[in-house]
Amino acid sequence: MTEERKRNLKRSWLKFGSNPLSVLGLVSVLLVVFLAVFSPWVAPHPESWAKWVDFKNALLAPSWDHPFGTDVFGRDILSRVFFGFRYDLLMAVSILVLVVPLGTVIGLIAGYYRGSLLDTVIMRITDIFLAIPSIVLALAICAMLEPTLFNSMMAVSVLWWPWYTRLAYGIASSLKNEYFVQAAELTGASTPHILFREILPNCISPIFTKMTLDVGWVILIGSTLSFVGLGAQEPIPALGTMVAAGTKYMPDYWWMTIFPAIAIAFTILGFNLLGDGLRDLLAVEEI
Amino acid sequence: MAEEILVVKSLKKHFKTSMGTVKAVDDVSFSINAGETFGLVGESGSGKSTTAFTIMGIYPPTGGDITFQGKPLIGGVKSRPRSLKKDMQMVFQDPGSSLNPRRSIGDILELPLSVHQLFEGKRKERIDDILNMVGLPTDFVDRFPRQLGGGEKQLVAISRAIATEPAFIALDEPSSALDVSMQAKIINTLLNIQKEYHISYLFITHNLSLMRNVAQNVGIMYLGKLLEVAPSSEFFTNPLHPYTKMLISSIPVITSEEEALKPKKIVSTGEIPSPVNVPKGCAFNTRCNECMENCKSMEPQMIEVEEGHWVKCHPFTPKA
Amino acid sequence: MSEELLKIEGLSINYKVYEDFFKVVHNASFRVGQGEKIGLIGESGCGKTTTMRAIMRALADNALITQGQILFQGKDIIKMSPDEIQKIRRKSISMIFQDPTAALNPVFKIGEQLTDIIRYSSQAAGKHLTKEEMKEQAVEALKNVALPDPERILQNYPIQLSGGMRQRVCIAAALISSGDLLIADEPGTSLDVTIEDQILRLLAGLVEKRRTSIILISHALGAVKGMVDRVYVMYAGSMVEVAKTDDLFSEPLHPYTVDLFKTVPKITGGGVPEPIPGHIPDYLNPPMGCRYYPRCKHAMPICDKEVPTFRHQGKDHEVACFLFEDVN
Numbered sequence: 001m002t003e004e005r006k007r008n009l010k011r012s013w014l015k016f017g018s019n020p021l022s023v024l025g026l027v028s029v030l031l032v033v034f035l036a037v038f039s040p041w042v043a044p045h046p047e048s049w050a051k052w053v054d055f056k057n058a059l060l061a062p063s064w065d066h067p068f069g070t071d072v073f074g075r076d077i078l079s080r081v082f083f084g085f086r087y088d089l090l091m092a093v094s095i096l097v098l099v100v101p102l103g104t105v106i107g108l109i110a111g112y113y114r115g116s117l118l119d120t121v122i123m124r125i126t127d128i129f130l131a132i133p134s135i136v137l138a139l140a141i142c143a144m145l146e147p148t149l150f151n152s153m154m155a156v157s158v159l160w161w162p163w164y165t166r167l168a169y170g171i172a173s174s175l176k177n178e179y180f181v182q183a184a185e186l187t188g189a190s191t192p193h194i195l196f197r198e199i200l201p202n203c204i205s206p207i208f209t210k211m212t213l214d215v216g217w218v219i220l221i222g223s224t225l226s227f228v229g230l231g232a233q234e235p236i237p238a239l240g241t242m243v244a245a246g247t248k249y250m251p252d253y254w255w256m257t258i259f260p261a262i263a264i265a266f267t268i269l270g271f272n273l274l275g276d277g278l279r280d281l282l283a284v285e286e287i
Numbered sequence: 288m289a290e291e292i293l294v295v296k297s298l299k300k301h302f303k304t305s306m307g308t309v310k311a312v313d314d315v316s317f318s319i320n321a322g323e324t325f326g327l328v329g330e331s332g333s334g335k336s337t338t339a340f341t342i343m344g345i346y347p348p349t350g351g352d353i354t355f356q357g358k359p360l361i362g363g364v365k366s367r368p369r370s371l372k373k374d375m376q377m378v379f380q381d382p383g384s385s386l387n388p389r390r391s392i393g394d395i396l397e398l399p400l401s402v403h404q405l406f407e408g409k410r411k412e413r414i415d416d417i418l419n420m421v422g423l424p425t426d427f428v429d430r431f432p433r434q435l436g437g438g439e440k441q442l443v444a445i446s447r448a449i450a451t452e453p454a455f456i457a458l459d460e461p462s463s464a465l466d467v468s469m470q471a472k473i474i475n476t477l478l479n480i481q482k483e484y485h486i487s488y489l490f491i492t493h494n495l496s497l498m499r500n501v502a503q504n505v506g507i508m509y510l511g512k513l514l515e516v517a518p519s520s521e522f523f524t525n526p527l528h529p530y531t532k533m534l535i536s537s538i539p540v541i542t543s544e545e546e547a548l549k550p551k552k553i554v555s556t557g558e559i560p561s562p563v564n565v566p567k568g569c570a571f572n573t574r575c576n577e578c579m580e581n582c583k584s585m586e587p588q589m590i591e592v593e594e595g596h597w598v599k600c601h602p603f604t605p606k607a
Numbered sequence: 608m609s610e611e612l613l614k615i616e617g618l619s620i621n622y623k624v625y626e627d628f629f630k631v632v633h634n635a636s637f638r639v640g641q642g643e644k645i646g647l648i649g650e651s652g653c654g655k656t657t658t659m660r661a662i663m664r665a666l667a668d669n670a671l672i673t674q675g676q677i678l679f680q681g682k683d684i685i686k687m688s689p690d691e692i693q694k695i696r697r698k699s700i701s702m703i704f705q706d707p708t709a710a711l712n713p714v715f716k717i718g719e720q721l722t723d724i725i726r727y728s729s730q731a732a733g734k735h736l737t738k739e740e741m742k743e744q745a746v747e748a749l750k751n752v753a754l755p756d757p758e759r760i761l762q763n764y765p766i767q768l769s770g771g772m773r774q775r776v777c778i779a780a781a782l783i784s785s786g787d788l789l790i791a792d793e794p795g796t797s798l799d800v801t802i803e804d805q806i807l808r809l810l811a812g813l814v815e816k817r818r819t820s821i822i823l824i825s826h827a828l829g830a831v832k833g834m835v836d837r838v839y840v841m842y843a844g845s846m847v848e849v850a851k852t853d854d855l856f857s858e859p860l861h862p863y864t865v866d867l868f869k870t871v872p873k874i875t876g877g878g879v880p881e882p883i884p885g886h887i888p889d890y891l892n893p894p895m896g897c898r899y900y901p902r903c904k905h906a907m908p909i910c911d912k913e914v915p916t917f918r919h920q921g922k923d924h925e926v927a928c929f930l931f932e933d934v935n
Binding site for chain 2 (some may be wrong): 763803882
C-alpha cells in the first residue's frame, strides 16, 4: 500500500470520525453483526433460540439473570434477540445479494441504451413496480403463497430490485456521454466491457451506500411481514415475529414486545446512521 | 505531391432540436496530408468540435463523404470496422472527464491494446514505452486519475491515443484547459510524437497564436461553415475573409512585431447568432464591416484564390 | 503621484486541509493608487485569486491569514468589523468573477438581482430610493455596458443570455457598488476571443470614465498588456516583479518573468517554445528561500537560504531577486 493511499485512508477515517453520529452508527452496526455472528456462544441461554420450554421460568420480568425477561415458554428474550439479529441480518443480506446485482445490471443496460425502445420497456416496467406500495405488494405475495421466511424474502426481493435499477440507470445514462466512455467506444471496446468495466465501477459507491441504508429497511419490511404473521413462523426468533407474539401479553408482560421492538429500531437506526455517514464521506472523498 | 490521408467533402451534420434544425456542420470540405497537422479554428458555435466528432464517428454524418487512407468511412462508430479504430484516435478537451476515475492508468492504457490484440505478451513494456514517450514516469501505471494534475491527465490521454500506433489523431482543444507552461509541454510532446511516428493531426483550438506554430494548414469556421482555408503563414500574413481579419485583430499579443502583423482597424462587434438561426446568404453578414448587398441573400462559393488558399466571400468570387 | 487606495504589506495566507497546512500566499506586497489600472499575471495556483479574495474578506473557511496587513484608504481590512466590511463591499470594492454563469443566480431575473444590489449600495451610502428610481438605475447600468434593449434584459433570466451578455451584466452589477476599486478576476477567460476583446475594451473605457481603480487578473499575458498602467507578476504566492506595462514587457528582469514570456507562442511564428523545466513548489513544504530557486537558471547559493525582497530598479520597476541590487 503506497504512502499516498495510506494518507487517503487516514484522511477518510478522520472525516468519517468527525461526525459522532456516523461513529455511533458504525459501532451499533458492528455490535449487531457481532451478536448475530456469535450468538450461539455469546447468548446467555443459547437453548432459547428454538423449541424449548421451561414453564417454571415463564413470563419472568427483567432481572439480572434474564435482562430482557422471559417469554411465555420460559425462553430468555435477550438470547432470542441475539438470534433474532442473526435471522434478520441473514434475511437482509440474502435479499440484497440477490436484488442488487440483478437490479443494477438491468439499470445499466437501460441507461446505456437510453432513448431506445429497450430503455422505455425496462424503465416503464420498473416504474410499475415502484408505483405499487411495497407493503401491499409484499402482503399480497405472501398471502398467496405459504407464509414462511423464504417466501417473505421472495416477496421483498420482488419489490426491492427497481430501486437499484433506477439508481444504476441514472448513473449510466449520465455517464454514457462522458469522454472516457466515448474514448472506449472509439477504441472499439465491446459493449459488455463498457457496461461492466467502465460504467459499473462508477456506480459502486452510491450502490454500496444504498445497500447499507437498505439493510435497515429490509429488516423493517421483513419484520412487518412477520408481525402480521406472513413471514417467519414460530419458533424462528425473527424479531418481528417476537413482537407479534408478545402483543397478546401486553401490557402486563410488556418486555416480550418492547425489547424486540427496540432491537429492530436499534438495528435500523444503526444502519441508517452508518449509511448517512458513508454517503457524506463518499460525496467528497474517493476511497 | 503529398499523400492525402483524410479527405472530407461537403460534410454535413445536422441536429434536429425542438427549436429547429441546428446545422452544426454545413458543407465543410478540406483534406489533410500524411504526417501534417490541419488546424481548425473558430469560436463557440462554429462547429469545429462537431466536425471532429463526425469524422471520428461519434456522430454519424448527415451528408457528405469522408475518405480515410483511400477508403470511405460510412456511418458512425458502431458501423465502422474495428481495424479502423486502431488507426484513428482522439484526444478530448477536458482531461478531467476523458479518463475513467475508477480505473488505474495502467488499465486505461491497456484497453486499446487488448481490444486490438496488439503486443501480446509484451503489453507491460509497451505501456512503459508510451508513458516514456509522453514524459511520464512508469510508476504512474498504478495511479488513479484523481492523483494526477490536469496536465498529467492530458498526457495520459495522449499516451492512450498513441498506444495502437495510429495514423491519425483528432485533438479537440488539447491544451485549452491548462496553463501556459503545461500547454507548452503538451504541445511539444505532440509535435515530437508526430515527427517520430509520422502521425497526421486534426488540431482544433481557439488559440490562434498556438495554431500558427502547430499547423501547416488552417481552416476557420463560423456557424457551421468553413470560411477560409490557407497555409498557416499565409493565413496570418495575408488573411482574406473579414471574419478571419476580425479574429486575428482580437488576439492579445505581447510583442511589438506581433502587434505590427495584426490587421488594423477591425474592431470586433456584435454577438454570434444562435446556430438555430443562421443568417441567410453569407452567415457572417450580420457582423461584417465589408458587407455588400448580395451578401445578405446569396451564400458565396468557396473559391481558390491562390494555391492552397481558399475563401468563401463574395468580393473574391469572380463575376460570372 | 496618485495617493494610495490599497496597500498590501507582507501578506501570508495558509490553507488548512485536514491536518496539513498549505502555505500558499507568502509575504505578498501590492499597491494600487487612486484611479490606477493594475494588472496581475501569474499561472493558476500561484495565489492571485486568494490574494484578491483576501481584499474582499471573501476567503474560504479553511484559509488563514497568518501575517500582514491590507490597508484600504488607510484602514486595515483584516481588522475591520463585519459591519465595516459590509459597507465596503456595498459601496467601495467589488469583484467580477471568471465564470459569469456561476456568478448570477439562475432562478432570479436580471432585474431582481440588479435592484437588490442597487438597494444595498444606496443604503450603504445613506440614501433611500423608490422602486422606480432603482429600476431607472438598473436600466442606466445596463446601458453603460452597451447592452441593447436593457428593459427587456431586466426581465430575462441569466440562462436566456449569452456568455458575453452575462459577463456584461456582472460588470454592470460590479460597477454599481464599486465606487473606488474594481477587481476583475480573469473576466474574459470563459468567453470567445472576440467577445473577450470587447469586454476588456469596455472595462477600460468605463474605468477611464469613472476614475475607478481596477485590478485586472489574467493568465493571458496579452490581455493585460493593452489595458493597464502597471503590472505585477506573481509566482507561487509571492510578487516577484512589478513595473509599468511597457517596461515589463519590453524589459522583464526577474528570471521567472523572462522564462514566462518565452513560453508564449507568437503569431509571427517561431515554433512552440519549450516549457519552463520543473514544476511549481509543493505548498506543503515550500522552499525556505526564493520559491523560484529550484527552476531558476541564475540560481545562487543565497537564493536557497533567504527570501528576496523588492528592490528598486529604475522608475516604478521593482524586482524580488538577489541578482539585482537596490538602486535607490
